[in-house]
Amino acid sequence: MALFPGRTVTVTLLSAMVLLLLTYNYNTQNCSRTDVVSLSPWLAPVVWEGTFEPLLLDSVFKLQNISVSATVFAVGKYTMFLKDFLETAEQHFFVGFSVHMYVFTDRPEDVPSVKMAPGRQLLPNGLGAPTEARAWWIGTGEQCLVSRWWSLCRNFSCCSRSSNSCQSLAELTVRAVPSSDRWQQISARRMEFIQTLVEEKLQEHDFIFCLDVDSKFHGRWGTESLGGLVAVVHPGYYRDDRSKFPYERRPESRAYIGPGEGDFYYCGGAFGGTLREVQRLAKTCRSNFEADAEEKVEAAWQEESHLNRYMWVNKPSKVLSPEYLWQDFKEKNPEIHIVRFSGVAKNYAAIRPNV
Numbered sequence: 188m189a190l191f192p193g194r195t196v197t198v199t200l201l202s203a204m205v206l207l208l209l210t211y212n213y214n215t216q217n218c219s220r221t222d223v224v225s226l227s228p229w230l231a232p233v234v235w236e237g238t239f240e241p242l243l244l245d246s247v248f249k250l251q252n253i254s255v256s257a258t259v260f261a262v263g264k265y266t267m268f269l270k271d272f273l274e275t276a277e278q279h280f281f282v283g284f285s286v287h288m289y290v291f292t293d294r295p296e297d298v299p300s301v302k303m304a305p306g307r308q309l310l311p312n313g314l315g316a317p318t319e320a321r322a323w324w325i326g327t328g329e330q331c332l333v334s335r336w337w338s339l340c341r342n343f344s345c346c347s348r349s350s351n352s353c354q355s356l357a358e359l360t361v362r363a364v365p366s367s368d369r370w371q372q373i374s375a376r377r378m379e380f381i382q383t384l385v386e387e388k389l390q391e392h393d394f395i396f397c398l399d400v401d402s403k404f405h406g407r408w409g410t411e412s413l414g415g416l417v418a419v420v421h422p423g424y425y426r427d428d429r430s431k432f433p434y435e436r437r438p439e440s441r442a443y444i445g446p447g448e449g450d451f452y453y454c455g456g457a458f459g460g461t462l463r464e465v466q467r468l469a470k471t472c473r474s475n476f477e478a479d480a481e482e483k484v485e486a487a488w489q490e491e492s493h494l495n496r497y498m499w500v501n502k503p504s505k506v507l508s509p510e511y512l513w514q515d516f517k518e519k520n521p522e523i524h525i526v527r528f529s530g531v532a533k534n535y536a537a538i539r540p541n542v
Contacts, residue, residue: 219238220238222521223508225238227451227506229502231414231503231506232506233420233508234505234507235522237524241409245409248410249283252285253393253394254284255284255285255393255396256286256287256288256289256392256396256462257280257288257289257459258288258291258381258397258398259272259288259398259399259400260400261292261297261298262291262364263294268400268401268531269298269299270299271531272404273299273301278404279405279406279408280408280409281410282409284409289360291380292363293363293366295363362384377490378493381465381469382469385469388462392462393462395459395460395461395465396412396457396458397459397465398456398457399455399456399457399512401531403529404528405528406510406528408511408527412511413505414503416461416464416468416501416502417458417507418494419456419506419511420451420453420454420506421451421452421509422509422512422513422514422517423517425451425508429449432452433487434487435488435495435496439482441476441478441486441496442479442487442495444495448499450498450499453494453495453503455488455490456512457512460503467501468497472494476489476490508523509523510524510525510528512528513526513528514530515531
């Protein structure tokens with residue numbers, strides 16, 4: 188049984204897991220929490236620190252030679268957050284795996300140089316500030332030539348996905364997107380751009396995460412987060428009763444969730460899954476948003492409202508705890524043992540085109 192349908196693998200997932208369990212003398216009692224909800228009502232795992240074994244999971248997924256992509260939107264003054272986002276992602280986001288970052292911006296010339304981890308070098312590619320920039324991997328391990336914006340070389344062999352040859356091509360893409368005088372419109376079009384990207388790149392990667400740029404990584408974000416459809420519980424509402432969730436409550440909107448309905452309240456700043464599942468999510472949310480717009484309806488929290496509606500109807504197969512998108516201005520609650528990714532404190536009036 189292959190982990191990814193249509194891909195030939197030499198080791199079945201089941202046999203690999205049995206082998207690794209024996210190798211690492213894995214004890215399931217070490218991966219349980221009683222102080223938090225670690226299983227959803229529809230039996231999807233809810234991932235918290237202490238509910239998974241990183242070494243075991245990484246070993247299983249490395250056998251599959253997976254590739255992970257991520258999107259980040261930096262429009263207008265939000266480019267100021269790119270440097271910290273990219274540099275901290277270099278330190279914490281799927282370290283040891285193939286990672287491809289897609290940056291969407293209306294200011295390609297403002298995409299910064301990135302400080303690389305020790306032992307890796309960053310070489311300018313001489314392309315200036317293109318709409319779409321490409322980087323080449325040459326050789327193996329740390330002997331890689333990378334673009335001025337991002338390194339995909341993480342102490343593993345940069346081998347071709349289609350062969351065992353260790354000379355391959357990878358792309359780093361900086362895509363130009365239009366500016367807008369309303370942040371709501373920028374937020375709304377994100378689903379459109381994600382849908383288009385996934386449909387173009389569907390065969391090139393296994394998983395994709397869509398992340399907010401005004402955030403930083405502080406700790407591991409890795410294979411424990413992988414799943415078919417992945418949602419992140421909003422840090423502002425995870426302790427609240429469902430009646431207090433800021434769902435769209437007007438029936439005329441296609442994002443509507445009625446009283447007594449819904450599961451968790453998910454944040455729009457981090458979600459992901461397999462490319463096929465994310466494509467379905469983005470396509471549906473975009474369609475519903477555009478249909479609402481034709482009727483002059485704008486959901487309470489734009490794409491986040493539509494995402495919550497989608498996740499209520501189409502239950503995520505993996506739910507990530509608020510560790511995966513905390514807020515810098517909040518003190519850690521006792522159940523938050525680690526902050527992995529967090530929105531930075533900021534003055535919205537200073538960075539948004541409208542308030």
